[in-house]
Amino acid sequence: xxxxxxxxxxxxxxxxxxxxxxxxxxxxxxxxxxxxxxxxxxxxxxxxxxxxxxxxxxxxxxxxxxxxxxxxxxxxxxxxxxxxxxxxxxxxxxxxxxxxxxxxxxxxxxxxxxxxxxxxxxxxxxxxxxxxxxxxxxxxxxxxxxxxxxxxxxxxxxxxxxxxxxxxxxxxxxxxxxxxxxxxxxxxxxxxxxxxxxxxxxxxxxxxxxxxxxxxxxxxxxxxxxxxxxxxxxxxxxxxxxxxxxxxxxxxxxxxxxxxxxxxxxxxxxxxxxxxxxxxxxxxxxxxxxxxxxxxxxxxxxxxxxxxxxxxxxxxxxxxxxxxxxxxxxxxxxxxxxxxxxxxxxxxxxxxxxxxxxxxxxxxxxxxxxxxxxxxxxx
Amino acid sequence: xxxxxxxxxxxxxxxxxxxxxxxxxxxxxxxxxxxxxxxxxxxxxxxxxxxxxxxxxxxxxxxxxxxxxxxxxxxxxxxxxxxxxxxxxxxxxxxxxxxxxxxxxxxxxxxxxxxxxxxxxxxxxxxxxxxxxxxxx
Numbered sequence: 001x002x003x004x005x006x007x008x009x010x011x012x013x014x015x016x017x018x019x020x021x022x023x024x025x026x027x028x029x030x031x032x033x034x035x036x037x038x039x040x041x042x043x044x045x046x047x048x049x050x051x052x053x054x055x056x057x058x059x060x061x062x063x064x065x066x067x068x069x070x071x072x073x074x075x076x077x078x079x080x081x082x083x084x085x086x087x088x089x090x091x092x093x094x095x096x097x098x099x100x101x102x103x104x105x106x107x108x109x110x111x112x113x114x115x116x117x118x119x120x121x122x123x124x125x126x127x128x129x130x131x132x133x134x135x136x137x138x139x140x141x142x143x144x145x146x147x148x149x150x151x152x153x154x155x156x157x158x159x160x161x162x163x164x165x166x167x168x169x170x171x172x173x174x175x176x177x178x179x180x181x182x183x184x185x186x187x188x189x190x191x192x193x194x195x196x197x198x199x200x201x202x203x204x205x206x207x208x209x210x211x212x213x214x215x216x217x218x219x220x221x222x223x224x225x226x227x228x229x230x231x232x233x234x235x236x237x238x239x240x241x242x243x244x245x246x247x248x249x250x251x252x253x254x255x256x257x258x259x260x261x262x263x264x265x266x267x268x269x270x271x272x273x274x275x276x277x278x279x280x281x282x283x284x285x286x287x288x289x290x291x292x293x294x295x296x297x298x299x300x301x302x303x304x305x306x307x308x309x310x311x312x313x314x315x316x317x318x319x320x321x322x323x324x325x326x327x328x329x330x331x332x333x334x335x336x337x338x339x340x341x342x343x344x345x346x347x348x349x350x351x352x353x354x355x356x357x358x359x360x361x362x363x364x365x366x367x368x369x370x371x372x373x374x375x376x377x378x379x
Numbered sequence: 380x381x382x383x384x385x386x387x388x389x390x391x392x393x394x395x396x397x398x399x400x401x402x403x404x405x406x407x408x409x410x411x412x413x414x415x416x417x418x419x420x421x422x423x424x425x426x427x428x429x430x431x432x433x434x435x436x437x438x439x440x441x442x443x444x445x446x447x448x449x450x451x452x453x454x455x456x457x458x459x460x461x462x463x464x465x466x467x468x469x470x471x472x473x474x475x476x477x478x479x480x481x482x483x484x485x486x487x488x489x490x491x492x493x494x495x496x497x498x499x500x501x502x503x504x505x506x507x508x509x510x511x512x513x514x515x516x
């Protein structure tokens with residue numbers, strides 16, 4: 001009310017500055033502005049939100065195009081294809097995966113695993129066709145590069161969908177829901193953008209912290225292939241026999257740690273004193289990058305197939321499971337490994353040794369699983 | 380193709396520019412009116428209001444214009460500098476160089492300058508200088 005009085009007084013004062021015959025224009029303008037804001041306030045708010053989404057969409061489009069360009073250039077450089085791979089890359093970027101029906105959830109993990117295996121084989125076959133000269137490591141890296149480009153393409157399309165839908169319907173709630181999550185979506189897109197070059201060049205990424213722990217524990221020892229894209233190394237640690245598992249590097253790969261752990265447990269007829277899983281985990285804001293924390297449970301991300309298999313195996317023989325995590329944010333997880341994460345690997349190894357000393361006896365058998373993408377990390 | 384799309388991405392909307400310049404022009408008019416009001420007896424409070432509106436309008440439009448320009452400059456993918464540390468396991472000699480395609484951790488590379496033993500890549504990492512957000516927590 002007070003504001004209205006001030007506005008009216010101001011309007012009267014300003015009106016006095018103009019010649020008498022024009023003061024009605026100012027009055028009219030004042031009422032028009034008042035009425036427009038009263039009836040079209042929400043619509044103006046919608047346009048402001050649309051502008052904000054549009055700005056981010058421009059940026060997403062740029063990032064997506066860059067991703068596509070990097071993928072094509074890398075394929076041309078490494079794969080030496082005889083024909084232009086652009087059309088095939090464009091087709092690859094549109095690939096989708098349909099998850100199994102969950103109305104009757106019994107047996108869904110097996111179905112999901114099968115779909116993911118088919119997807120993986122299909123991707124690898126396509127990459128081989130696009131880049132015939134690439135070796136196994138390069139094929140894995142190219143597959144990761146294309147997957148990052150695919151994720152960027154998908155993010156761009158989803159945001160564009162809501163933007164256009166909002167523009168078409170002028171519904172505040174359609175636009176608002178996308179505008180509210182936009183900062184988080186942009187963060188994820190920027191993370192994938194930095195992942196692109198890391199994958200293209202085969203640089204180790206933050207997610208590989210677990211794999212690096214395993215590699216440091218086993219370097220120089222003979223390896224054994226234990227599951228698809230997964231190796232196991234037997235090493236003595238503090239008087240115990242440790243079966244160290246990691247994905248087969250240095251190509252971009254996460255392997256199948258679920259199958260690997262199951263195999264080792266079955267080979268030893270369940271006589272495993274403890275399992276220690278090491279993985280990179282998302283930190284909360286305010287926590288330091290490279291902080292090492294300890295807990296219990298299967299420390300593994302992804303679609304859940306491997307976590308399910310590990311939990312099934314340990315339940316059968318009632319094997320205790322411990323977890324050591326190295327904290328980092330989403331951007332660090334998919335971009336080249338930060339110095340802080342590299343330094344945290346040694347701290348994680350110390351923690352593992354401490355757990356082994358505290359929870360097991362001399363002569364026991366333990367499993368140490370270094371989980372994560374092993375790109376740029378050998379063994 | 381990519382060049383064309385990136386130029387489309389970095390374009391400032393003419394509508395936004397029009398709004399910015401209209402606001403700037405109106406702010407200048409408010410400032411001129413403020414000067415006129417100042418010299419009119421009894422209109423000093425109005426001059427104050429107009430001065431405030433004029434300055435606020437000018438500051439806001441300049442800020443929006445600068446922000447739009449800044450956003451265009453920000454549209455580029457930064458390539459962080461990645462270093463590779465090579466170490467000799469025998470004599471401990473270390474050398475640090477830029478990352479090269481094909482490098483990976485635990486890869487055996489050229490022989491050591493000092494003892495002629497094969498050297499090993501032990502670290503591939505990037506240094507990040509993070510701006511710390513001041514917080515009490």
